[in-house]
Amino acid sequence: MTVKLRLGAVLASGALVLLTACGTDDNSGLPGAVDFSVEGLRCGPGGTLLASGSSAQANAMEVWVNTYQANCEDSQINYKPTGSGAGVQEFLQGTTAFAGSDSLLTESEIDESRGVCRDGGRAMHLPMVAGPIAVAYNLPGVDDLVLDATTLARIFDSDIRRWNDPAIAELNPDADLPAIPITPFHRSDGSGTTDNFTSYLHASAPDAWPYEPDKAWRGKGGQSADGSSGLVGMVQQNEGAISYFELSYAHQNEIDTVAIDTGASEPVRATVENSSNAIAQADIVGEEGDLALELDYATREEGVYPIVLVTYEIACDRGNDPATLGLTRAFLAYTAGEDGQRALREIDYAPISDDIIQRVRDRIDAMD
Template identity: 50%
Template sequence: MKLQRNARTKALAIGAMALVGSLSLSACGSDDNTPSSSASGGSASGAPAAQIACAGKGQLLAAGSTAQSNAIDIWKNAYGSACSGTTITYGGGGSGAGVQQFNQGKVTFAGSDSALKPAEVDASKAICKTGQGIDLPMVGGLISIVYNVDGVDNLVLDGPTLAKIFDSQITKWNDPAIAKLNPGVTLPDADIQAFHRSDDSGTTDNLTKYLSKAGGGAWSYPSGKTWAGKGGQSANGSAGLAAQVKQVKNSISYVELSYAQTNSLKSASIATGASKPVAATAENAANTFAKAQIAGTGSDLALTLDYATKDEGSYPLVLVTYEIVCDKGNKADTLDALKSFLTYTISDNGQQAIGAKGYVPLPKELASKVQAVIPTLA
């Protein structure tokens, strides 16, 4: 089943932009991006308690994508305030670790910025006794190319240049390839310090998919969760990368937009072949999400994203975080709470709550498909 790519696409784009158009994208929060360990009853940035339908009780254990950690914090605080009988513990650790823990039966659900691979689906059948793991898109985001270069406030980069920077083929900020994209900008004669993820990461997977599609052949490695480029330095998690760029002069890296905002980091615009470079904003990412296609079958809603888009105002470096759950064979003692929590997160209130923190509310047509699957979980 695919999202329609006809007149409905235009309407979907408008609807997605409308969801984010009124949301503040200013930097917020503190520099501490460490997820809390459980839901609390404190002030929540989400739906009022009366709008969250609680069901079931107990503890929901989860782990995985650090790109969605800030979103999970918002959701679990709101849900915990409304549903005192349930706590949500999210361990982070990266998409690779999350999927691994899910397939070991250690967590109720996992967050992954990459859809399950066939081998991972096969492995999930041992845990989902009567079913298998499926991908439910829940958190829309964009990968911000963050940088720390004195005197440079509006950096423009493109696919081939980024591929060469992250593979140590371009090593100076005043390299002719960067200068050509930034006429009139004074670029320093300084070494580029590129940072990449040390842990297996769905954000890395999405970035390298972009480099493979839009890099003009400059990225010679297969896309994947494990970093393959040459040179550079590594850090753990999105928070680790953001902290390094904030501290190290002449550095560059890639993090989900909420981490760029929380740490007050500058984000590069991307030259895609459109009439002008595309800024890293939720509105521009929404244009790309509106044209996504569903690649999964049945209740699996894995998406195909166009990383090489040249459409006006469409930011190409997007990612979606999936909540990995069993379609059948979920543990009976946490099933009701799991369905209740996921129902809140995909609701208009849940999506708008994280939109205010730099995420991209999913288009309503896609959200409705997720909403239809959740009650069928068994």
């Protein structure tokens, strides 16, 4: 069935069932021209599906939920973007069919999942959506800025304090860098975005960034704001500011972003294509069919953007609740399918690479 709907029409009709909530990686605001048309979408059994977790994937979930429901009228999918930690806890408590998480489950959380997944099942990671984390800045007169990992680490650790610092000037010989203070902004709340950004700094510049990656900020100095939207506001309002947030925020708010000197022949920009290239290089490190990924944050490959966030759907490999198994499997099959992955490019997310997403599809088909 083909249903031609756009975001405004769906909102007006009340068909939107993505439940908004406060989360660690709030991401909101879709372009008005998002089209929910899909031809031949395979619907599962009707009913209601509850899920929660990562709010970094909220825009993707909004498109996926509305597309699925527009084509499968007997189904209602409620996804609450409460943040990765809260979503995982709700899944482990058995109150949701699956969870979205920007970080891998711990061993203890996987062990705990055996009490929720029946018949000897356990939680598995299904990488479903990726997104470039842009480094955004407010520097009038400088609309093309290159930085490397060491310089970024020193900036965010308050070691480099002015924009005309020799380390920045060396990377930008043609730029007219002003002698104004740098104001780095980081997340005040625990965040998967912070976890991934600091993973990049620690892997690529361990001497300049000795702190272990964490959802909580570990660097010295700087200022903070709540959520990605809070960081956007701080960058917009403060000349000399620099911060990090999902690429969609930078594009929606027309904020300049940094090109990263990774050691490749050309600096790499934060784009969907360059982020997809990073996912293609990832190694699958999960065991027993689990699809947890390990990213190469220190890559020097051409056209590979190194600061990428992957969101996993966390579900039981077997022993799912029989009452929701069919709908869970059908909805996740759509999100991992060609139509679901194609929709990501239109809203600044990066689809999962072909070889990995095919394994995701196989794991979804095998869910019982």
